[in-house]
Amino acid sequence: MTDKTMAGKTSGKPEEEKKVQPQPPCFKCGSNRLFHIWTQADDHHVVRFKQYEHCDYLPEDMGIGGGSHSQFTYCGDCGQIQGKWPLVETQVEKEEKIERELHEQQQAKLEKAKATETAGDSRVH
Ligand SMILES: [Zn+2]
Numbered sequence: 001m002t003d004k005t006m007a008g009k010t011s012g013k014p015e016e017e018k019k020v021q022p023q024p025p026c027f028k029c030g031s032n033r034l035f036h037i038w039t040q041a042d043d044h045h046v047v048r049f050k051q052y053e054h055c056d057y058l059p060e061d062m063g064i065g066g067g068s069h070s071q072f073t074y075c076g077d078c079g080q081i082q083g084k085w086p087l088v089e090t091q092v093e094k095e096e097k098i099e100r101e102l103h104e105q106q107q108a109k110l111e112k113a114k115a116t117e118t119a120g121d122s123r124v125h
Helices: 091-122
Strands: 034-040 045-049 052-056 069-075
Touching: 045 091, 052 091
Parallel strands: none
Antiparallel strands: 034 069, 045 052
């Protein structure tokens, strides 16, 4: 009667294969008021970290999906986003660091140029 090779061809029962994994309650407060968000923005994701803005696909290492879409589940009672926290240092943080260091180097260069300019005032140009 129950021929596995014929699965899907049998009528009557709703598709049981499409079972959604039951969402465990909020790991922080135990609430069941959990909302799952799924958005697609392709390369239009903006992640702001301090003064830095990452505008591109979503990095995969932020715990909220990644690539063309973001997805996360949050608790309607305590606000906790479900997942594993804390994050290890993310791509965006590394990018911010590089950007900040570059900026600081540029600033230092400018300061140096300014200093030599003022120091060289007595010299004949
Ligand atoms: Zn909660």
